[in-house]
Amino acid sequence: MSSRQAPLPSISVDNVAVIRGNRLVLRGLTVTARSGDIIWVRGANGCGKSTLLRLIAGLLHATAGSIQTEGRIALADENLALDANLTVAKALMFWADMDGASADARSAALADMDLQGLAQVPVRFLSTGQRKRASIARVLTSKADIWLLDEPYNGLDSASCARLDQAITAHAATGGIVLVAAHQPPSINVAHSLILDRPEADA
Numbered sequence: 485m486s487s488r489q490a491p492l493p494s495i496s497v498d499n500v501a502v503i504r505g506n507r508l509v510l511r512g513l514t515v516t517a518r519s520g521d522i523i524w525v526r527g528a529n530g531c532g533k534s535t536l537l538r539l540i541a542g543l544l545h546a547t548a549g550s551i552q553t554e555g556r557i558a559l560a561d562e563n564l565a566l567d568a569n570l571t572v573a574k575a576l577m578f579w580a581d582m583d584g585a586s587a588d589a590r591s592a593a594l595a596d597m598d599l600q601g602l603a604q605v606p607v608r609f610l611s612t613g614q615r616k617r618a619s620i621a622r623v624l625t626s627k628a629d630i631w632l633l634d635e636p637y638n639g640l641d642s643a644s645c646a647r648l649d650q651a652i653t654a655h656a657a658t659g660g661i662v663l664v665a666a667h668q669p670p671s672i673n674v675a676h677s678l679i680l681d682r683p684e685a686d687a
């Protein structure tokens with residue numbers, strides 16, 4: 485049997501610039517994240533927080549610079565990524581199957597986000613906060629090493645915020661990486677915060 489262990493998760497963003505539309509959104513951005521890090525990504529509207537998360541997720545290309553990641557990535561942003569016509573349980577199971585995760589992982593994620601009572605409800609009937617909890621449950625189900633969470637606290641009640649804090653803390657404690665893009669500081673200990681510059685046109 486091989487004794488080789490999987491490499492630790494990491495993110496290395498090196499001197500990255502991005503042009504979106506005709507705007508320079510990020511310029512000369514360098515960020516490193518290591519196993520166990522929780523990083524708060526902050527900055528003014530339009531400074532590129534979502535852009536950075538999408539770059540790291542591989543959904544956008546950098547105009548200059550390089551991005552290297554180690555480990556599996558899950559992104560939760562404004563796009564719910566759950567089939568509106570499926571029940572919450574089935575929509576999560578779709579992703580569990582895609583990610584090679586187990587039904588147990590799905591059940592644990594439902595419990596962590598207090599969604600058991602909504603498991604048989606179609607995704608399209610969820611409220612704003614419930615949809616947000618379901619999108620976080622998808623990240624939990626994925627068993628990804630790197631969580632990229634875009635405004636994860638928006639729309640959550642205080643009990644759900646506490647559950648999310650617990651999930652983030654536990655993920656980092658077991659060696660995962662979490663990037664949280666948010667305007668308000670997370671109430672958990674963050675390794676450091678990354679402040680993105682105000683966009684040039686707004687400065």
Ligand SMILES: Nc1ncnc2c1ncn2[C@@H]1O[C@H](COP(=O)(O)OP(=O)(O)OP(=O)(O)O)[C@@H](O)[C@H]1O
Binds near residue numbers: 507509529534683
């Ligand atoms: N699809 C797109 N095409 C062109 N420009 C875009 C696109 N999406 C975003 N942008 C621009 O990129 C810039 C950064 O947007 P981004 O969504 O990353 O900012 P943000 O920091 O997440 O903002 P907010 O705090 O308002 O959520 C903005 O100027 C925005 O107009």
